[in-house]
Amino acid sequence: MSALKSSIIETFGFSESEFNSIQDFFVPIEIKKGDHFLKQGQYVRHLGFVENGILREFLYTNGKExxxxxxxxxYFAVDLSGFLFGQKSKVNYQALSDVSLLALSKDNYDKIADKVQRWNILExxxxxxxxxxxxNRVISHLSMNAEERYNQLFDINPELFNQVPLNYLASMLGMTPETLSRIRNKRS
Amino acid sequence: MSALKSSIIETFGFSESEFNSIQDFFVPIEIKKGDHFLKQGQYVRHLGFVENGILREFLYTNGKExxxxxxxxxYFAVDLSGFLFGQKSKVNYQALSDVSLLALSKDNYDKIADKVQRWNILExxxxxxxxxxxxNRVISHLSMNAEERYNQLFDINPELFNQVPLNYLASMLGMTPETLSRIRNKRS
DNA sequence: TCGATTTTTTGATATTTGTCAAGCCAATAA
DNA sequence: TTATTGGCTTGACAAATATCAAAAAATCGA
Incomplete structure (x- = not known):
């Protein structure tokens, strides 16, 4: 079983045979580095599962990126509430490297219930x-400072730190790139 | 129609007749000021809808409250993931004043699907x-400073500021009571 | 490979926010 | 009523974090 298949099974809690019955719903897509899988303001027509590469989810708000x-x-890639409500995306997904993913269209997503009995529970x-x-992310911001948030992420997901530009990581952690750099420095 | 009934209808998206069919699932409970509706570590057996008064949701983490x-x-009061997964609560709900609410037990919650056809969609x-x-709360912490978060909350929910102790509000906004006090001062 | 661009680090400094201590005010109970 | 408590503010100061500018390092494309 492919790693991607098992991660989809894991994400939704399918059994293998349940997954097999909807396997064809997932369509492979390739995205070139720098290109977008989804843009802020577009309708969210697909839920993506990343097989290789990394996508960055970002948005413009309060004059900042x-x-x-x-x-x-x-991991999956989607503006979840936009997808489920059939609304426009509030975020962008841009490929930080060449990315291959499986895309599940909204139409097919809505058909899963016909194929998988337990879908309501799993969803x-x-x-x-x-x-x-x-x-948990909100609680992190209420109870931790920049260094603690850095350590928490690093402990959980250290690979991230040599896969994505640190200035983007800083933004995701709610600090400036300079602050992140200094925290890194302190640890080494 | 009572305000509480219409807020439950609104929260879940019921029609009035759908709500009427499960009306009896909601049991009135009174909680004295200072008492707990739910405690960290207890199983989450009920979802509460507040009719009068205010409950504070809080937890202990990283040595802080x-x-x-x-x-x-x-509003409703529940540790949502604990309730849905049948797990122990990660949070406390304590009454800041005498509170009256309607409680929906987990057992009855699971029976709604039998009474309301569309329940899967509504849920x-x-x-x-x-x-x-x-x-949106995460994005606020990534893109706003203390004063901007204060202003955002104040614009959306000004009543809160004369209903709950400001030190608790400060904590919910991710700042100290002193910082909140100084921001308030600045605005007046 | 080289030059250009982007990313990361570093230093100096400014701003924001936190900490601690004290005082004030208002609500409440004895 | 007074005394007490909890809640809120204020001031002085400390620490954390941001900003700005520049240099260093890494990456990328021709």
């Missing part, structure tokens, strides 16, 4: 997990 | 909205 997340291998669990991740 | 949210009239929309609120 803010990096919100990185989708690397095994609910999926959404709840997404909610929980954000909850 | 962090206020995460206030549930005032019309999904409800979860997506919750997700979206947290998304």
């Amino acid at each position: 803010v990096t919100k997340w990185f989708s690397s291998s095994g 609910k669990m999926f959404l709840t997990k997404c909610f929980s991740v954000l909850e | 962090v206020t995460k949210w206030f549930s005032s009239s019309g 999904k929309m409800f979860l997506t909205k919750c997700f979206s609120v947290l998304e």
Whole structure:
């Protein structure tokens, strides 16, 4: 079983046979470095699963560019609420390297319920997990300083630090690139 | 129609008749000022809708007490992921004043699907909205300073500022009470 | 490979925010 | 009523973080 397939199974909680029944819903897409998978203001027509490479999720707000997340291998890439509500995206997804991903269209997403009996339960669990991740992120900002947030991310996901430009990482952590650089310096 | 009933209808997107069919699932509870509706570590057995008074959601983490949210009239009170997954609560809900609320037990929550045809859709929309609120909160911390976060909250929910102790509000905004006090001072 | 561009670091300095201590005010209980 | 408590503010100072400018390092394209 491919790593990507097992990460989709994991993300949604499918059994292998459940996944096999909707396998064809996932369409491979290649994105060149620098190109966008999704742009702020466009309708969110696909949910992507990254197989190789990294996408950066970012948006413009309050006159700033803010990096919100990185989708690397095994992660999904989508403006979730835009996708589910059929609305326009609030964010951009841009490829930081050549990226290959599997795309699930909104139309096919809505057909999963016909193929997978438990889909209502699985979808609910999926959404709840997404909610929980954000909850923890809010709590991090309420209870930790820049260095603690850096350490937390580094402990959980050290690979990220040699895969993406540090100025984007700084933005995602809510600090300037200079501050991140100094924290790194301190640790080494 | 009572304000509380219409806020439940609004929260979940029920029609009035859909709500009527599950009306009995909601059980009134009174909580005395200072008492807890939910404690960190307890199983989350109920989802509460506040009718009167205010509850404070808070938790202990990294050696600090962090206020995460206030549930005032019309809002719900629950550790959502704990409730949906049948897990223990990560947070406390304490009454800042005498509170009356309607409680929906997990058992009854799971029975809504039998009574309301569209429940799967409505529940999904409800979860997506919750997700979206947290998304915006994360973005606030990535793109705004203390004063901007204060102003944003004040513009959206000014009543909060004369209903809850400001030191708790400061914590929810991710700043110290002194900083909040000085920002307030500046504005007046 | 070289030059150009981007990313990262470093230093100096400014600003924001936190900490600590004290005082004030208002609500509340004895 | 007074005394007490909790909540809020204020001031002085310290620490964290941002800003700006420049240099160094890494990356990329021709």
